[in-house]
Amino acid sequence: MTPETLNTFFSICIGFALAGALVSGYQAIAQRPAGFGLLQEGVAPRTFAAVPFLVFAAPFIIMRNTLRGMQVESRRFEFVMMATVIAGFWSMMSGTFFLMTLRAAGVLA
Structure with missing residues (x-):
């Protein structure tokens, strides 16, 4: 396995x-469970504070909603696969940002 992988x-x-x-x-x-409905509470400081939270919490919310929808609504395999790829890519980007922030702070070498 290469170092990049x-x-x-x-x-x-x-x-x-x-x-x-x-x-x-x-x-x-x-x-109560977190969801994208946090953005629909109108113009308020609480809504603006939800944006950075949802940026990092979105992969979990996407996968939770997808798996729940697969069980309840019998969603098609293609939809589940697409949502999994999107959540995985989003997770990679937020994880990369988090690791870069830790390196910049001197926590990681």
Whole structure:
């Protein structure tokens, strides 16, 4: 396995772990699951604060909604695969950003 492949895989894992931690923390505090409906609360500081949260929590929310939709609505395989690819790519990007931020802060070598 090349170093680039390993780095990409690690970024995907970190992105999904970060998304899961954020959504679980939100659910523990707010007593309701996080979702994209946080953006539909009108123009308020709470809505603007939801944007950075959703940027990093989106892969988990996409996969949760996709798997739930697959069970409840019997969604087609193509839709599930497309949502998985989108969530994986989004996770890779957020994981890469998170790792770059940790390196810039001097936490990682």
